[in-house]
Amino acid sequence: MLLYTVSLCVLTMVAAQDGGVVSYEGYQLLRVYPSTAQQLGTLMDLVRRRRYEGLVSLWSQQLFASRTSANNRTEQSADLLSAPQVLEDLVEQLDANGISYDVLIHNLEEAIQSENPPIDPENDELESRGGHRLTWRRYHRYKDIDSYIEYLAITYPDICQTEVIGKSSQGRDLKLLKVSTGGDGNKPAIWIDGGLHAREWISPATVTYIMLQLVEFRDLHPELIDSVDWYIMPVANPDGYEYSHSTDRLWRKTRSGAKANKRWGKRTCYGVDPNRNWDFHWGEDRSSSSDACTDDFRGPKAFSEPETKAMADFILTRKDQIKIYLTLHSYSQMWLVPWGYKNDKPKGYYDMYILAEKGVEALEAVRGTDYLLGTAAELLYTASGASDDWAKGVAGIKYSYTIELPDTGSHGFVLPAHEIEPVGQETWAAVKAITRHFTDARVP
Incomplete structure (x- = not known):
């Protein structure tokens, strides 16, 4: 078990263009297992490298909780969603650093399409x-x-x-x-x-x-x-x-007013993470972001x-x-x-x-x-x-x-x-x- 705290930013993956529906064709969900502090640091670097490109997103992390998986592996893990254009590089980096992983979802768009049955x-x-x-x-x-x-x-x-x-x-x-x-x-x-x-x-x-x-x-x-x-x-x-039904299945935040952010190459970003917005030790740690374009933006x-x-x-x-x-x-x-x-x-x-x-x-x-x-x-x-x-x-x-x-x-x-x-x-x-x-x- 890793004996220190790691806070990660959950990133906005993609934005709908011209009101269209976001597609996650070819996106894969990987569960990665960093077993040492060095591997964890490497993993964090990989995520940060793609942060402002919106190409790798953290879905979940259980770095301090043990749960035995179907393959009898004790899971201290993080779930990463990767865009197809960086998947090969991500996997190569994981392999090069000895970080094991499983593929949980091979094509996210297919999973989304089969998630909810059509209305009869x-x-x-x-x-x-x-x-x-x-x-x-x-x-x-x-x-x-x-x-x-x-x-x-x-x-x-x-x-x-x-x-x-x-x-x-x-x-x-x-x-x-x-x-x-x-x-x-x-x-x-x-x-x-x-x-x-x-x-x-x-x-x-x-x-x-x-x-x-x-x-x-x-x-x-x-x-x-x-x-x-x-x-x-x-x-x-x-x-x-x-919005998660009509446009972007993975939308996490509210839909409050647009905020400009040149860093992301976008004119505007919307919403606040409503579960980082409560007035109790608000904004005190790195689990939330001051960047309006991230999924964990805590709000102004x-x-x-x-x-x-x-x-x-x-x-x-x-x-x-x-x-x-x-x-x-x-x-x-x-x-x-x-x-x-x-x-x-x-x-x-x-x-x-x-x-x-x-x-x-x-x-x-x-x-x-x-x-x-x-x-x-x-x-x-x-x-x-x-x-x-x-x-x-x-x-x-x-x-x-x-x-x-x-x-x-x-x-x-x-x-x-x-x-x-x-x-x-x-x-x-x-x-x-x-x-x-x-x-x-x-x-x-």
Whole structure:
């Protein structure tokens, strides 16, 4: 295990030209295994060399977490997406420096095209007769998710209501669903959000699956609503989410105003990484960038984005009620506990770990999916300005977690749609488990 922290910048790969759809034809995803400090330094140099060309991008890194792969290799690794024009050179450099690697995705564009099944007009019509078009067999656009939120509020008015907490940069509603049997906020509450990073499609799909189970199958678990209020926001970054569907499947950031940057040879760059934009140790480490053209641009200031500011304002007005904060991301199959901005553990970490452990155990019992549990700093890397650290450090929500959904890299961000229901089922099992443990055990 490497005994020091490495922060990497996730780079913007390509930009759509003249409004066209970005193609990733010939792009390959490599998992590389630097086993020494020297190899890690070489790897970082390779990435930095292509940084401003946008030809190599870091998808994920597990340099401090051990997980045994199918070929019995203990993985301390980084996933690199390479453009075809530099792939040969990248592989030669890896070989020359003795850095082993596997090819996880041979052609990213093919993976993207097969990720989401086409809409069957006949089935789509049948589904719409149920009052909404949302399914858990394919990934849906934002309008379908928004319509489902409205459908639940109209169909179950005794327990559901919608609330618009703000507007996105492009004017879309920032909408959440409140699920409650009443009580004027006297009950403890759980917050769940998804879709903060636009390209992580499995996140909103999983959050809507939780909504489905919680509301439409409430008779199976009435205690979950009787004892707890729920605030659920399936798409926290609607502009970016829509852009990832319409133009660039790998778009990560928001879509806030254009910023000039001559270094990249582009007139303008858009968006901010919304999970580096929270006002808690914002911009203190190298896990985020001051360059507006990178995927991890932290913004010109904390809470520069209306999306993060609206979420924070809403949570702060209910910080004494909200006892559990869950934000769903992908990928890597990890349940992350603060802190992420430093290697130390927060006050109450043992209690936080025990509750998370209940969730991980329930999740793994569904189909054996292996999750790692620990802090982001110890399992991944230090990163400041993240929402879970803010929820813990500023809002004072003791049980604040990031759940990194499947998979571990075989598909990465382009997880096939047939995985939506299984991922939803196991994640729902985890949410039920921590809720029941929290309420039954009267966890402090």
